[in-house]
Amino acid sequence: MAIARTGVYVDDYLEYANTLPAELQRLLNTIRELDERSQSMMNQTRQQTKYCLGLASQSSKKGNNSNYINNNNNNNNSNNYNYSNYNNSNGNEEDDAAFEKMRKDIEVNQDNALSLCTEKVLLAQQAYDLQIHQMRKVAEILRSHSEILCITNAANEQYLA
Numbered sequence: 251m252a253i254a255r256t257g258v259y260v261d262d263y264l265e266y267a268n269t270l271p272a273e274l275q276r277l278l279n280t281i282r283e284l285d286e287r288s289q290s291m292m293n294q295t296r297q298q299t300k301y302c303l304g305l306a307s308q309s310s311k312k313g314n315n316s317n318y319i320n321n322n323n324n325n326n327n328s329n330n331y332n333y334s335n336y337n338n339s340n341g342n343e344e345d346d347a348a349f350e351k352m353r354k355d356i357e358v359n360q361d362n363a364l365s366l367c368t369e370k371v372l373l374a375q376q377a378y379d380l381q382i383h384q385m386r387k388v389a390e391i392l393r394s395h396s397e398i399l400c401i402t403n404a405a406n407e408q409y410l411a
Contacts (some may be wrong), residue, residue, distance in 0.1 A: 270384055277377040281370050288366035295359040302352045305345070 291363040
């Protein structure tokens with residue numbers, strides 16, 4: 251009877267263990283994709299913030315913003331962010347509107363990056379929980395096998411005595 255019960259435990263464990271690596275791989279791949287997206291958003295936000303600070307300093311000097319915008323676009327081609335939407339050098343009201351639009355864009359990017367980072371943490375917690383559950387299951391199986399071995403060993407000693 252103990253041997254039959256052992257077979258069930260081993261079969262259950264093997265079935266569960268076979269699906270674990272695929273599930274962990276899926277979670278880790280998703281975390282990696284989310285990380286790449288969040289890093290891209292944070293880089294974009296960083297560049298937007300630098301631009302916004304430059305726009306504010308240009309406005310305070312009452313100079314023409316177009317030189318800064320053109321230089322900024324030439325230096326940051328890797329981001330492919332179009333700052334021409336914010337090229338408003340026709341007056342203070344337009345500068346304020348451009349600054350406000352940029353600020354809103356930065357806030358949206360920060361919220362999106364935070365959301366992705368939160369999702370990464372939740373997925374990492376799922377992966378951790380999956381591993382902990384797996385280790386507990388292995389410990390349970392080992393305990394049950396240990397008990398079976400003790401019973402079998404005791405039965406063998408009685409048989410031999």
